[in-house]
Amino acid sequence: MTPTVSIDSHPQCYYNRSMKPNQPLVESTFYVQGMHCASCEILIEKRLIKQNSVVMVDAQLSKNIITVKHQKGDIITPSFLNKMFADDGYQFSYNAFKKSKYISANATCALPQDNTSTFFIAALIIIGFLLLNKTGLTTLVSVNTNSSLPLFLVFGLLAGFSSCAALVGGIVLSVSKQWVSRYGNTDSTLTKLQPHFLFNTGRVLGFILFGAILGYVGTFFKLSPLFTASLIVLISIVMVVLGLQMLGIRSLAQFQIRLPKSLTVGLADESNFKGRLAPFFMGALTFFLPCGFTITAQTLALASGNPISGALIMGGFALGTIPGLLAVGYSSVKLHSNPNTSAKFSSIAGYLVLFLALYNINNQLTVLGLPNVSFLFATTAATQVAAADLPPIVNGKQVIKMQASANGFTPNNFKIRAGVPVSWQITATANAGCASSIVANGILPDRLDLAPNVPVTKEFIASNTGNYRFSCGMGMYTGSFNVVN
Amino acid sequence: MSTQTTTFTIPDMHCESCPKVIKISLEELPGISAVNADLATKNVTVIYDPSKVTTAQMSTVIKENGYTPQTS
Known part of the structure; x- marks a missing residue:
C-alpha cells in the first residue's frame, strides 16, 4: 500500500513511500527565507519527508519556495516548519518575503x-x-x-x-x-x-x-x-x-x-x-x-x-x-x-x-x-626632451641623465642615436619607492636596483632604431627610448 | 556487533547545510551508528557495522548528494 506515484516521474522530488494514503492529500506551497544553495534544498526535503503525513516535498532554490504534498488537515503549517527548522536558519511563510532581506552567506x-x-x-x-x-x-x-x-x-x-x-x-x-x-x-x-x-x-x-x-x-x-x-x-x-x-x-x-x-x-x-x-x-x-x-x-x-x-x-x-x-x-x-x-x-x-x-x-x-x-595607471606626464635635442656626446658616449623619484622617472622620454654608446646616469631620490628598480628589456640584461642618492651609470648601445620602453620593477612608472639614426 | 570508524574528507562542503545533508543521508544507510560531519575540518567521521554497510556504499551516498569524498 504505497502511493501510486512513481519516483521516476518526479526525479527532483522526495517521496515518502512508506506512508499510507488513507486521507485526502493537499498540496501546500510555502515561501522560504534562508535557502542559499542546493544543499539547503536537499536538507529541507530530507527533513520534511520524514514526517509521517508528508508524501512529497519539492524545494526550489530559484523561486525560494517549497511545495509539500501532505495529508489534509495536517500540521504542516508555517509555524510548524519554522519550529522544525529554527536551528537551520530557515523561515517559512504563506506569503512572499520582502526581497534581499536575507543575503547568501556563500x-x-x-x-x-x-x-x-x-x-x-x-x-x-x-x-x-x-x-x-x-x-x-x-x-x-x-x-x-x-x-x-x-x-x-x-x-x-x-x-x-x-x-x-x-x-x-x-x-x-x-x-x-x-x-x-x-x-x-x-x-x-x-x-x-x-x-x-x-x-x-x-x-x-x-x-x-x-x-x-x-x-x-x-x-x-x-x-x-x-x-x-x-x-x-x-x-x-x-x-x-x-x-x-x-x-x-x-x-x-x-x-x-x-x-x-x-x-x-x-x-x-x-x-x-x-x-x-x-x-x-x-x-x-x-x-x-x-x-x-x-x-x-x-x-x-x-x-x-x-x-x-x-x-x-x-x-x-x-x-x-x-x-x-x-x-x-x-x-x-x-x-x-x-x-x-x-x-x-x-x-x-x-x-x-x-x-x-x-x-x-x-x-x-x-x-x-x-x-x-x-597609460591608464602610470603617471605619464611626459617630460620629453625637445625633439631636436639629441644628448651631448662626451668622450664618444651619449650622456643622458635621469632621476627616479616617487613620481616616476624625470625625464622619461629620451631620443638617442643608434649605434653610439649611451651613458645612462640614473639617480634615485631617497624616497623613490618602486622607481628605484628599473627593468629595461632589450637594453639592460637584468633588473637594475638603485640605492637612494647613489648615482648609477649604465652603458649600452642601441643598435636598432625604434622605441624601447622601460619601467620600474612593478611596472607602475614607465619611460622610453626613441632610437634614431 | 563490532563497529569500525572511517573518515571521509569532503573538501567541497561549503556551507552549514552541507554537513547536515551528509549526516542525514548517511544515517539512512543500515548499520550506521554515528555520523559526525565537521564543516571546519571538512571531515566526516562515521561509526558503522562493517557486516551491514561498506565504505563504498557511504561514498556512493555522499556522491549522490553532489559531494566528492576522499578517504584518508
Whole structure:
C-alpha cells in the first residue's frame, strides 16, 4: 500500500513511500527565507519527508519556495516548519518575503543580486587607491642605509596601505573567503582571524630570515625580471578566478580545488599547503613578490652587507605592513561572518580582487615590454626632451641623465642615436619607492636596483632604431627610448 | 556487533547545510551508528557495522548528494 506515484516521474522530488494514503492529500506551497544553495534544498526535503503525513516535498532554490504534498488537515503549517527548522536558519511563510532581506552567506552559491551598488563601492575604493598612488604617498617617508629601524616600520606601514596592498593585500583578500569557510559561524572573530595572524607572523619571520640571508649572500635573491613577472601574472590569473567566484559565477565554482593544484606556483591558493599552517608559509613566501617598497627595503638590506641589519630591515618593514594587511583580513572576517553583509562584501571584494589582478597583470606586461594599458595607471606626464635635442656626446658616449623619484622617472622620454654608446646616469631620490628598480628589456640584461642618492651609470648601445620602453620593477612608472639614426 | 570508524574528507562542503545533508543521508544507510560531519575540518567521521554497510556504499551516498569524498 504505497502511493501510486512513481519516483521516476518526479526525479527532483522526495517521496515518502512508506506512508499510507488513507486521507485526502493537499498540496501546500510555502515561501522560504534562508535557502542559499542546493544543499539547503536537499536538507529541507530530507527533513520534511520524514514526517509521517508528508508524501512529497519539492524545494526550489530559484523561486525560494517549497511545495509539500501532505495529508489534509495536517500540521504542516508555517509555524510548524519554522519550529522544525529554527536551528537551520530557515523561515517559512504563506506569503512572499520582502526581497534581499536575507543575503547568501556563500558567494559560490549566491544568486545574482543588486550588483550595481556593490560595483560602485568597489569602484570608489579603486579610485581612492589610484589617487593615493598617484599623489606619491611615498614622498612622505624616505629611507636609506642609515635609516633607523622605526623608519622602516613607517615605510612598511605606508607600503601596506598602497602599492603592496595591491599585490599582497589582493592575495589576502582573494583567499580570505576560503580561510573563513574553514571555521563555523559560531567561532569568534578572533578565532577566524587566526589564519591572518599566521599569515602575518609567517610574513614577518620569512622577511627576517630572507633579509638575513640577503644581508649575507647578497645577490642570491635577485630573481630575473622575467621570472618575477611571470610569477605575478600566474598568481594574478588565480586571483581572477577567485574574484569571479566571489562575484558568484557558478560555472567557476568547481575550479576552487582543481585549478590551483595544476599550478606549481599556487601561492595564491592555500589548498596546496595542507592544514591550517598554510597561511604561515604563504606569508613567508610573499618575500618574493616584488612590490616597489619591498624591493627598496630588499635593496637596502642587500646594501647593508650584514645579516643582522638585513634581518632587522626586512623584519621591521614586514612588521610595518601588518596593520594594512590585518585591516584587509579583519574586514573580510567581520563582513563574511555576517550573513547580511557577506554576499555584498564578497561582491565588492570580488570586484577589487579582479581589479587588482588585472592591475598587476598589466603592470607585469609593462615590465615584460608587452602591449598593455599602462597609460591608464602610470603617471605619464611626459617630460620629453625637445625633439631636436639629441644628448651631448662626451668622450664618444651619449650622456643622458635621469632621476627616479616617487613620481616616476624625470625625464622619461629620451631620443638617442643608434649605434653610439649611451651613458645612462640614473639617480634615485631617497624616497623613490618602486622607481628605484628599473627593468629595461632589450637594453639592460637584468633588473637594475638603485640605492637612494647613489648615482648609477649604465652603458649600452642601441643598435636598432625604434622605441624601447622601460619601467620600474612593478611596472607602475614607465619611460622610453626613441632610437634614431 | 563490532563497529569500525572511517573518515571521509569532503573538501567541497561549503556551507552549514552541507554537513547536515551528509549526516542525514548517511544515517539512512543500515548499520550506521554515528555520523559526525565537521564543516571546519571538512571531515566526516562515521561509526558503522562493517557486516551491514561498506565504505563504498557511504561514498556512493555522499556522491549522490553532489559531494566528492576522499578517504584518508
